[in-house]
Amino acid sequence: MLVIKAELVDAMVAHARADHPDEACGIIAGPEGSDRPERFVAMINAERSPTFYRFDSGEHFRVWRELDDRDEEAVVVYHSHTGTEAYPSRTDISLASEPNAHYVLISTRDPERHELRSYRILDGEVAEEPVRIVPDYAAS
Numbered sequence: 001m002l003v004i005k006a007e008l009v010d011a012m013v014a015h016a017r018a019d020h021p022d023e024a025c026g027i028i029a030g031p032e033g034s035d036r037p038e039r040f041v042a043m044i045n046a047e048r049s050p051t052f053y054r055f056d057s058g059e060h061f062r063v064w065r066e067l068d069d070r071d072e073e074a075v076v077v078y079h080s081h082t083g084t085e086a087y088p089s090r091t092d093i094s095l096a097s098e099p100n101a102h103y104v105l106i107s108t109r110d111p112e113r114h115e116l117r118s119y120r121i122l123d124g125e126v127a128e129e130p131v132r133i134v135p136d137y138a139a140s
Contacts, residue, residue, distance in 0.1 A: 001129055001130045001131070001132060002037075002076070002102045002104070002118040002129055002130070002131045002132070003036075003132045003134060003137070004028075004037050004076070004131065004132070004133055004134070005037070005133075005134060005135070005136060005137065006133050006134065006135055008028055008037055008038075008040055008076075009116065009133055011040045011042075012024075012026070012028075012040075012078050012104065012106055012116070013106055013114050013116070015042045015080075016080035016106040016108050016114065017108055017114075019045065019080065020080070020082055020108045021050045021082050022045055022047075022048050022049055022050050022082070023045055023047075023049060023050060023051070023052065023053040023079050023080050023081065023082060024042070024045060024053075024078075024079060024080045024106075025043050025044075025045050025053040025054075025055060025077075025078065025079040025080075026040070026041050026042040026043040026078055026079075027041045027043065027063065027074040027075075027076060027077050027078070027101075028040050028041065028074075028075055028076035028078070029041060029067055029070070029072040029073065029074060029075060030072060030073065030075035031071065031072060031073075032071050032072060032073045033073075034075070035075060035100075036075065036137065037075040037076045037102075038075075039072070041063055043055050043056065043059055043060070043063065044056040044059055045079075050082045050083065051082075051083075052091065053079045073098075073100060073101075074098050074101050075100075075101065075102065076101060076102045076103075076104050076118075077096075077098055077101045077102075077103050077104070078103075078104040078105070078106065079092075079105065079106075080105070080106045080107070080108050081105055081106070081107045081108070081109070082107075082108050082109060083109050084107065084109065085107055085109075085115060086105035086106060086107040086115045086116060086117040087105065087117065088103060088105065088119055088121060088126055092105075092121075093121055093124055093126060094124070096121035096122075099122055102118045102119070102120065102129070103118065103119045103120070103121050104116065104117070104118045104119075104131075105117055105118075105119070116131065117131070118130075118131045
């Protein structure tokens with residue numbers, strides 16, 4: 001189960017809406033081994049595409065080095081789908097490389113509301129998981 005603060009969900013959704021019609025992408029970092037998303041990091045979709053995302057390679061390297069320096073890991077890896085449901089595509093599954101991450105997808109296909117779902121993706125296997133949105137972690 002992904003337990004996440006409402007303000008982090010709001011940040012992901014705002015990023016997805018701002019980049020629409022292109023896919024938005026980024027991570028939420030947290031202390032290594034904690035499974036607690038804490039620090040929102042919006043990243044650049046180097047593809048600038050409505051159907052595909054890829055982290056900018058220079059930014060990816062810089063952010064992952066910063067994670068190492070801060071004893072953090074990517075607890076959440078998120079991106080948006082602009083015209084389809086919030087379910088990982090075959091490409092999303094093949095590129096999933098963070099075994100401990102929650103892969104969050106936000107669909108912005110409906111301009112009035114969003115769809116947010118979370119998955120664990122390991123060795124090509126996709127497992128949807130519940131998402132619990134909390135006002136703060138003390139409440140969880």
